[in-house]
Amino acid sequence: MSNPKRQIFEQLAELARTLGHAHRLELLEHLAQGERSVETLAALTGLSVANASQHLQHLRRHGFAQTRRDGKRVMYRLGDGPILDVLAAFRRLAEHNVAEVREIVAACFTRLDSLEAISREELSQRLQEGSVTVLDVRPQGEFALGHLPGAVNIPLADLQQRLADLPADQEVVAYCRGPYCVLSFEAVAALRRLGYRVRRLEDGYPEWKAAGLPVEAIS
Amino acid sequence: MSNPKRQIFEQLAELARTLGHAHRLELLEHLAQGERSVETLAALTGLSVANASQHLQHLRRHGFAQTRRDGKRVMYRLGDGPILDVLAAFRRLAEHNVAEVREIVAACFTRLDSLEAISREELSQRLQEGSVTVLDVRPQGEFALGHLPGAVNIPLADLQQRLADLPADQEVVAYCRGPYCVLSFEAVAALRRLGYRVRRLEDGYPEWKAAGLPVEAIS
């Protein structure tokens, strides 16, 4: 009907199309962890460098990513604006409406555990009380780019060998990359079998940071 | 990386692609007003019936719409699930990140007015006090499908002639289809020039209904 409304819908549709490819969503998930070079992102996603570059440029053109030159590398980071809110809204819709997603979530993520997830607000408060140990199970590189204050980094693969780094008498809260990242689910399951009192943080590091809560990062 | 995550991203991408066409977004906006036949929706959007039907089926396949047979018509309505939340998140992102959208919004919607918009919560309370007149400026057909409790329906085109239906001593709150619908903006501007105390409701009817607030509809 009206012209300006049409134009806005056209722009919104372009934004939506930008999210309309699994590779770009996966790239966004990695960008949400922190800054990364094209080469790194290509390796993380298994894409060719040229292909990754094109998808990243697509994301950048529409504000989902920003870049910075660092020597001969180009570092991509998440754009600003409420990007994670959009993704979260999509996830909620998918879990509600798309049977396939519900099944995968039910089969892989054992939502029972998720029911015991601790909220950002609760963890934030308990951090101030000092009554909890925070465990970051992401790979070391992602931890280095930024993590929750005081978190202990034990990548999932090293968990068995480094149990000594976890106090047995305090409750542990594990987190990882965010929704659909299984690392923290597996860590919680493994530690529970060993008798630890352990819960999962809802979502993960990017959402914590996006909520404006304090983080520690390399300067 | 992991298989289930890939599958979920693939599904999310499909959802996003479904929103990735201006015609479908426009159809969704109309569906948010209430149930409509294919023919009506085609007329409202200016699409051919076959084309509208295909887009509508696309929306339905992905849960954005549902259907019901009524005689020889097929009535489409908005699917359930947090669809409007996703659209709202998209709008916020676009207004934040997409220069074109910011410009159009600034030029057409005079966000100054929007600053004086009344929230759903406030209107809800004032409705209970009875201290406000609610004005629905949508066309009669959309009003008939559902509207705010006690609202007066004066389509924008008839506003001049039907001023008598508006009490001059009470504050008026106007609303229309939702974001990017200019009807209520224009009504507010027109009534202000005539000396009425009048504000806009934030968003519009679909958002009010989605928030679980009471509505009146034909039975």
Added chain:
DNA sequence: GAATCATTCAAGAGAATAATTGAATGTTTT
């Protein structure tokens, strides 16, 4: 049951998108 109506289906042309390849650009290092 024949005619009518609203919607859907099926096929095809045209446009847009995605992945691959190899060359080009802009940095750093030698």
Added chain:
DNA sequence: AAAACATTCAATTATTCTCTTGAATGATTC
């Protein structure tokens, strides 16, 4: 300045979307 490196660009092909057209389906009305 030349070589090495990370990224981007450009061209190509394959695939997927979009819209139109005309026929098919399902339901009502005459």
